[in-house]
Amino acid sequence: TNPFWEQVGISFVQHYYHQFDNDRSLLGALYLDSSCLSWEGEQCRGKVAIVEKLLKLPFRKIAHSITAQDHQPTPDGCILSVVVGQLKADEDQIIGFHQTFILKSIDESWVCTNDIFRLALYNFG
């Protein structure tokens, strides 16, 4: 069986993208008021600002698919998760992305304290 951080990480990732693809206005439940998001290099902080940012993204429909994920325990009892995948926004071409999360256990549920998202575009100079 997988170590607990993999089980937690895999569940979080599945839930996060399911929520994102179905109704991203609900993602605030997965962040704290102190959480940081970097989205394509733009930073914002706090669940309210993060949901606002996600809702302003210029697409209506989105579908993520995951090709690889890595999870590690951190020294402070958190979990570091890196997801690599592809997404399709509206009728645009499929594009690669990668997203890094730090997950922290608060009151027996796991929330995201840090989130860094990049499209895979930026690998190619």
Added chain:
Amino acid sequence: TNPFWEQVGISFVQHYYHQFDNDRSLLGALYLDSSCLSWEGEQCRGKVAIVEKLLKLPFRKIAHSITAQDHQPTPDGCILSVVVGQLKADEDQIIGFHQTFILKSIDESWVCTNDIFRLALYNFG
């Protein structure tokens, strides 16, 4: 001026890849005995195992170039850094990569407790 976590993150990243490209046997100084590395999905733990893994990678010469980096403070006083770039190993084609670090301050220097590396290959199914 940049917030301190960006200054620390940028310096670490510059030092890390400089060391990697010049003599990766010295990278152990940047890890702890409890540090985790995931390299293309393969995990190892501790500075000795990490350096051993890095030395076994099947290339002699390598050159990294960085195209984007993001840094965030974590709730536990660490720094989360994500680097996107390209690398050229020996005479192979240039290839994209992304690497995530958690940096922790120990005795007034910053070391890496967590490291997740992926080639950008995996974005394309």
